[in-house]
Amino acid sequence: MHKYEIAHMLRKIGTLLEIKGEDPFKVRSYERAAQSIEQGSFDLETMAREGRLREIPGIGANLEPKIREMILTGTSSYLEELSEEVPLGLLDLVKVPGIGPKTAWLLYETLNIDGLDALEEALQKNLIRHVPGLGRKREETIARGLSEIKVFADRLILGLAMPVTQTLLDNFRERTIRGIAVGEIRCYVEAVSTIDLLLMASEEDLLKKEVLDGLRASLKEERTWLRAWDPKQRAFVFPTNLGVPLRIYMAQPEEFGLKTLLYTGPPEFNAWFEEMMRSKGYHFDEGKLVKDGQIVPVSSEAQLFSMADICFIPPEVRHRPEFWEKAASGQPIDLVQLTDIKGDLHVHTNWSDGIATVEQVVQKALELGYSYIAISDHATKIKVVKSLDVDKLEAQLEEIQEASKKYPAIRIFSGVEVDILKDGSLLLPDHVLSQLDVVVASIHQDIEGSDYSVADRLISAARNPNVDIIGHPTGRFLGRRAGSSKGFEKLFQVAASEGTFLEINAFPERLDLSEPLAREAASAGATMVVCTDAHSPEGMEDMVYGIGCCARRAGLSAHAIANTKDTEEFLKMKKP
Ligand SMILES: [Zn+2]
Ligand SMILES: [Zn+2]
The missing domain is CATH 3.30.460.10 (Beta Polymerase, domain 2)
Structure with missing residues (x-):
């Protein structure tokens, strides 16, 4: 048995116990043991045979025989025993956003939902809203959650x-x-x-x-x-x-x-x-x-x-027959390339929740061959995130000016990623935003409101003359949160007419705007920027995912993307 498989079995047991409502201390002991087996490099088989498993941190008298059985036989009678009380399908249920261990058990006890298929059936019949303590809103959240994890189940x-x-x-x-x-x-x-x-x-x-x-x-x-x-x-x-x-x-x-x-x-x-x-x-x-x-x-x-006498069709658009025809008729397919990117406009430093200094970010930007870089730390109401306020912004500006003197080969834009509030207004006042070179406006809170309100909030931000970029527009997280794109036709039109750029966020779990939305935005005439939203210098290398998964698969050329322009041209394209 591979150590990862042992860890996986232990986690299964832990989750089943949690669903059953067992003592949290007991539940945690399985996670702890799983972690220490996973991170260590023990000769598990020998240790099991010699009765030395308790030398591994986190394995006590209770867990030792159970783990020994797993290692030596590849099975676990305890896990089998548990699965008679708690169906294994509940392990899938708890992966659905909106369902925790308690809710999984409640759904099983009240509606006999023992897995994803049964959950889907209950959702179709609108049964979940009638379960005491859940209600209609929760039912909607679970339905959204299910559709999201179904897409990404068994995917990496x-x-x-x-x-x-x-x-x-x-x-x-x-x-x-x-x-x-x-x-x-x-x-x-x-x-x-x-x-x-x-x-x-x-x-x-x-x-x-x-x-x-x-x-x-x-x-x-x-x-x-x-x-x-x-x-x-x-x-x-x-x-x-x-x-x-x-x-x-x-x-x-x-x-x-x-x-x-x-x-x-x-x-x-x-x-x-x-x-x-x-x-x-x-x-x-x-x-x-x-x-x-x-x-x-x-x-x-x-x-x-x-x-074949066909222009080369890049792999990213081979799923789209319109490009086959184009190439066959002798028209070259011109897609944006990673090397077209002249700068990253959404990067965090240790002024908010990034780990690098302004200078380290600038050095990385130079290493990537960029002509410009925007420092866009959070101005946010999220409590766990260190936020910029007016004073800190001013102090950061000094640091940016210092760095600009030290690194004249690159243009360092002052910036911010400002929260779009519930009513569509921004967390910082206009007279502050107007001082900055590049303003990214994003929604970080109250995303689960009505779908239309997300688009409306983004639209009012896009109309603000100080907002240059709408950040990660749908707010999605792959496999965790579907995000909202209802009403985006109007957002795309407003962005096009106001000259507000829409972000293709290249962070691999976001990729937001996704391929289909980037395509729609482009055909509405909106201009995009591809940015990493990096929180570390290495994160700035994620650009390739935004370019490949979103921009190229959407069929975009460099013309549709503002940060392929050199500094002067970019400044001309951007709102004044
Ligand atoms: Zn953000
Ligand atoms: Zn960000």
Whole structure:
């Protein structure tokens, strides 16, 4: 048993006990044990056999036999016992925003809801509003929560999938095997259902001992390589601890171009492309390109596109047939690129809840090759967040001026991320905002109000002549909160006519505006900015997710995005 699996079982037990209403101290002891097993590097099997598990912090006399059983048998009779009292489906219920352990139990006792399917059925019949203590509003929250987690169940946000993929590819490269990410990762899908790699290798290459050892080490995976071979998918398929499988496909050098395309997908695009190739006398045969009975070697995708006489279609828009037609008619597809970005306009420092100083942020911006950077700390009513007020803003301004003198190669804009209040007004007065270079206005509180009021609040902020950018417009958090985009048609129009920029927030859990909304905003004539909302210098590297998942998938070119302009041009585009 892998240590992560043990931790997972312990957490299951903890949650079941919590749902049952057990003593919180007892509940917490399972989480503590899970954490210490997860973070430590113990030889669990030996320790279990020798009866030494209690040497691990957090494991006492009560937990020791239960964990020993898990390690030695892979099962837990205690967990089975518990699941007779509390159905395991309740573990899914508590993941729904709006349902805690107490509510899960209440729903089970009153309506016999024992999992997500039963929950969905009860929502359709409007049964939840009649449960004492819940009511209509709560029912709506749960319904929204369910639709949100259903989309992201069994998916991993790209912000986590991408770095893992990079590590794996680096690991293979060290062992002289070249590879790339394909599938949803290459298409910048915001949350992926698999991690797909294509390696330029043969099965035999991958079975070499040093490759296996390297892979096992980077996956922390103890299962054998051979057991992972799936003849149907012609791939090595591994379970990972991230909740999504890893699939490793292989290609010979002469197949690499076609297999890159085929494993990137989506299938509808592949079918269309094959049709186009057929009209040129080619066909596909098990990942090989064939013409007149001969295999035609293709080492890159670009080569394939030119053989088909089609302009290159970037993976991010292969799900959109209108781009296929465009490319086939010889029009190049021009999408914004990471290297087009000239500055980040939404970054936090230690003046609010960021961890870096103004100077560290500026240094990072220089490292990223930016021409400008806006320091936009919070002016907020959120109690847990350190906030700017008028005095602190003035003090921060001095620090910004100092940094400007020290780093003349970059323009440092003074800024703020100001709260939009319940009535659509802003937390700071206009005479203060008008002193700043870049004002981001965002909603951080009372998001769960009526849907229309969110759009109305954003619209009144967008009409304020001092507001340059509407920050993370819908307020969504992937897998946790759906956010609200009701009434956004009007917001997009107002933003377009007032010259207020709409943010594409690149933070991997936000990606807000999402692809469909960014597309709508652009067709309404609104201009966007892609910003990271970084709270650390490393966070400023998240720009790539806003560019890939939102802007490029929406089909936007650099023209639609204000922070691709150089400093002078940006200042001209911005409200005076
Ligand atoms: Zn914010
Ligand atoms: Zn922010």
